[in-house]
Amino acid sequence: MELARPSRKTNGAGVQVEDTQICVVMVGLPARGKSLIAQKAQRYLRWLSIDAEVFNVGVYRRKGNKQPSADFFDVNNAEGERMRKAAAEAAVTDMLNWFRKGGIIAILDATNSTKARRRWIKERCDKEGVETLFVESKCDDEELIMSNILEVKTSSPDYEGQDPETAAQDFRKRIRNYEKVYETIDKDESDLTYLKIMNVGKQVIINAIQDYLQSRVVYYLMNLHIKQRSIWLSRHGESEWNVYGKIGGDADLSPRGEAYALKLPELVKQSFDPGEDHPLTVWTSTLKRTIATARHLPQEYNQLQWKALDELDSGVCDNMTYAEIKELYPEDFEARDQDKYNYRYRGGESYRDVVIRLEPIIMELERSENILIVTHQAILRCIYAYFMKEDQEKSPWLNVPLHTLIKLTPRAYGTEKQVFKAGVEAVSTWRGKGSVAKHEDPVEGVTTSLDV
Numbered sequence: 001m002e003l004a005r006p007s008r009k010t011n012g013a014g015v016q017v018e019d020t021q022i023c024v025v026m027v028g029l030p031a032r033g034k035s036l037i038a039q040k041a042q043r044y045l046r047w048l049s050i051d052a053e054v055f056n057v058g059v060y061r062r063k064g065n066k067q068p069s070a071d072f073f074d075v076n077n078a079e080g081e082r083m084r085k086a087a088a089e090a091a092v093t094d095m096l097n098w099f100r101k102g103g104i105i106a107i108l109d110a111t112n113s114t115k116a117r118r119r120w121i122k123e124r125c126d127k128e129g130v131e132t133l134f135v136e137s138k139c140d141d142e143e144l145i146m147s148n149i150l151e152v153k154t155s156s157p158d159y160e161g162q163d164p165e166t167a168a169q170d171f172r173k174r175i176r177n178y179e180k181v182y183e184t185i186d187k188d189e190s191d192l193t194y195l196k197i198m199n200v201g202k203q204v205i206i207n208a209i210q211d212y213l214q215s216r217v218v219y220y221l222m223n224l225h226i227k228q229r230s231i232w233l234s235r236h237g238e239s240e241w242n243v244y245g246k247i248g249g250d251a252d253l254s255p256r257g258e259a260y261a262l263k264l265p266e267l268v269k270q271s272f273d274p275g276e277d278h279p280l281t282v283w284t285s286t287l288k289r290t291i292a293t294a295r296h297l298p299q300e301y302n303q304l305q306w307k308a309l310d311e312l313d314s315g316v317c318d319n320m321t322y323a324e325i326k327e328l329y330p331e332d333f334e335a336r337d338q339d340k341y342n343y344r345y346r347g348g349e350s351y352r353d354v355v356i357r358l359e360p361i362i363m364e365l366e367r368s369e370n371i372l373i374v375t376h377q378a379i380l381r382c383i384y385a386y387f388m389k390e391d392q393e394k395s396p397w398l399n400v401p402l403h404t405l406i407k408l409t410p411r412a413y414g415t416e417k418q419v420f421k422a423g424v425e426a427v428s429t430w431r432g433k434g435s436v437a438k439h440e441d442p443v444e445g446v447t448t449s450l451d452v
């Protein structure tokens, strides 16, 4: 008997999702980047306010056998087979319970390497009205596989505390055991909805995509690459409006803001790792203060202006100070403090709106290599939140100081952050909850800072 599922809300990201629930089923041999893809997809979906959860069968398997050797993964090992099947059963059961409570997208992270296993997952999902999208990561690029093996042997709980060389050998043996039974998705499974990704994005094959939400997930996954690169983020130099404590507008830089613009090329150079001295692509907004801040960067850095990077539109409050807003629109001021992420300025935007307009920027960032973004406080908070997995309630309160360069380097299991201060003084535009002052220092417990 099918259980009644609670009615689901729209997710606020403008996506019609009420009737769509998707199980993204990862497929592939070990060390093919499946977990990385799963984690990234979850981070992206959550950033868009789409409820997403990863169910990693390895986590369930470790409950029964914490650090099994490669023999455990041999098909002829009956006990190993039984325990692995039980782990998959437990993960799928938890996942389906999660869907019954209204979850939207689950990512089932396991090898799911046989046709029989995939069919079984599809049948379980079909019974619950959950769509399945199989995502196979195939990879024959030895360099990629080796770097994944290196990552796994140093970071996987399966090999925690073990000698790295012995771990690598065991892991290779485990891969060979999987290779014996591995079946790639082929024409026998043409009724499945699937995406095959070869060598992390070099070639993709898409089959039978059914709806908008599926195509959105597929589009994101198609754009991923795992080449080593960094993203640099900076606010514009201090503006005339920053000095007066006014928000929005299209003001020029203050003299100290000009000093930051002059310093920025050197600060960028300082942030390079040895041997990293390559041209960056620079993205600014269309507002004067970001364009002016980027204008002394080297000629060989291509520059691009994006309307989507313009500051959060403060509507009727544009060009006002926080004190003026509190005076003229006391209820709005209070409402914004209560729920800064969702509050939409009269005639303007909310942080939630900004995230939606930034989606193409995130997609382009995923496709690109080294990019320097010179933008605004609210925009930088949203981009930072995507890479650093910040909560939506917290991200609008992040303290992002002026005259500071942030370098983000995505790694397999998280994003590394480095902060470079220009040493050019500037006002603080950070405002704590309940306060109207702009020059206040962050109050502990009210904000999360970028630790700068």
Ligand SMILES: O=P(O)(O)OC[C@H]1O[C@@](CO)(OP(=O)(O)O)[C@@H](O)[C@@H]1O
Pocket (backbone or CB within 6 Å): 235, 236, 239, 242, 246, 247, 248, 249, 311, 312, 314, 375, 376, 377, 378, 396, 429, 431
């Ligand atoms: O969401 P809050 O914290 O008000 O911050 C966003 C504000 O930051 C400001 C500065 O106070 O951005 P900007 O860096 O572009 O000058 C305002 O223009 C903008 O409205």
